[in-house]
Amino acid sequence: MRTRHKALLTAALLAVQLGAVAITAGSAQAATGPADDRQQTAPASWWSYTGVTAAQLSARLTANSARLTSIQMDDPATLTFTAVMVRNSGSYASAYWWYYGKTQAQVSSLLTSNHARLISASPYATGAGTRYAVVMVPNSGSNAKAWWWYVGSTSYLSSKLTANHARMIEVSPMPGSASRYLGLMVANTGSNSVSVVQLGGVGSATVTGTVRAPDNARASAWRWGCSSRLTTSYLWSFRSRNFLTIAQ
Numbered sequence: 001m002r003t004r005h006k007a008l009l010t011a012a013l014l015a016v017q018l019g020a021v022a023i024t025a026g027s028a029q030a031a032t033g034p035a036d037d038r039q040q041t042a043p044a045s046w047w048s049y050t051g052v053t054a055a056q057l058s059a060r061l062t063a064n065s066a067r068l069t070s071i072q073m074d075d076p077a078t079l080t081f082t083a084v085m086v087r088n089s090g091s092y093a094s095a096y097w098w099y100y101g102k103t104q105a106q107v108s109s110l111l112t113s114n115h116a117r118l119i120s121a122s123p124y125a126t127g128a129g130t131r132y133a134v135v136m137v138p139n140s141g142s143n144a145k146a147w148w149w150y151v152g153s154t155s156y157l158s159s160k161l162t163a164n165h166a167r168m169i170e171v172s173p174m175p176g177s178a179s180r181y182l183g184l185m186v187a188n189t190g191s192n193s194v195s196v197v198q199l200g201g202v203g204s205a206t207v208t209g210t211v212r213a214p215d216n217a218r219a220s221a222w223r224w225g226c227s228s229r230l231t232t233s234y235l236w237s238f239r240s241r242n243f244l245t246i247a248q
Contacts, residue, residue: 045087051080054100061085067096068135072172073124081133094143100133107132115140117147123182125175146187157183165189 047064049057051074061068066085074080079100086092097114099107111117116136123132137143150160151174160183161168167188174180186192 042091044090044092046085048082048084050074050082052083053078053080057081057083065089067092067094068098068120070120070170071098071100071133071135072120072122073100073133076124076126076131094137096135096137098133098135100131101126102132102134103129104132107134110134111136114138117143117145117186118149118184120170121149121182121184122172123174130175145192147185149182149184151180151182153179154181157181157185161185167194 045064045066046069047060047066049060052060057068060066064085065087067088068083068085070084072082074082081100088094088096097110097116099110102110107118107121114136115138117139118134118136120135121132122134123130125131139145139147146164146166148160148164148166150157152160157168157171160166164185165188166185168183168185170184172182174182188194
């Protein structure tokens with residue numbers, strides 16, 4: 001099913017709490033590159049799809065001359081995804097790669113061989129253990145920046161944000177755990193610095209309201225995570241099992 005968001009996007013924020021353990025990190029200069037679509041302001045064609053197979057997703061990428069900006073596994077049994085893509089042209093043009101069915105070690109190897117960094121990752125359970133669906137971009141040129149990915153509790157991820165002077169770009173729950181999350185973060189310094197709102201570990205409280213996305217914004221609301229490029233003049237509201245991050 002295809003959905004193109006332009007005006008109103010609603011969702012909400014549910015609770016999260018504890019856990020711990022690290023994964024990997026990468027480093028480079030801080031800059032805003034074409035792959036940093038959440039920080040881009042130029043209008044662009046973009047699309048979101050839910051319940052699509054890998055073959056259907058590939059076909060839509062080709063038909064739309066697009067690249068993926070976010071991916072989440074919908075159902076590991078049927079290998080269907082929810083994904084967001086943007087037309088891969090103009091100020092948004094960038095090389096990228098996407099994979100699914102990969103172990104953590106395989107993702108790390110692909111990051112090394114592609115000289116890349118993650119912009120989206122979705123862990124999911126299989127009979128053979130945890131696997132990942134990921135989107136990565138070259139960590140070079142104008143796309144280069146310090147970045148990290150970790151697995152742990154909300155307090156652990158928060159400590160890493162502070163230690164790395166970073167901001168979260170995506171959080172997903174680890175399968176089989178109510179307290180451990182995969183977090184992707186980038187350095188929030190220099191030309192890459194933006195004001196953010198990050199909510200997590202809020203118990204049973206909820207945040208409600210409406211997201212009104214302007215024409216030049218792309219908002220992605222996942223079953224397990226939320227991330228959007230909004231201005232401070234817009235109301236927001238998300239329910240999710242993890243963090244909400246809004247770049248202001």
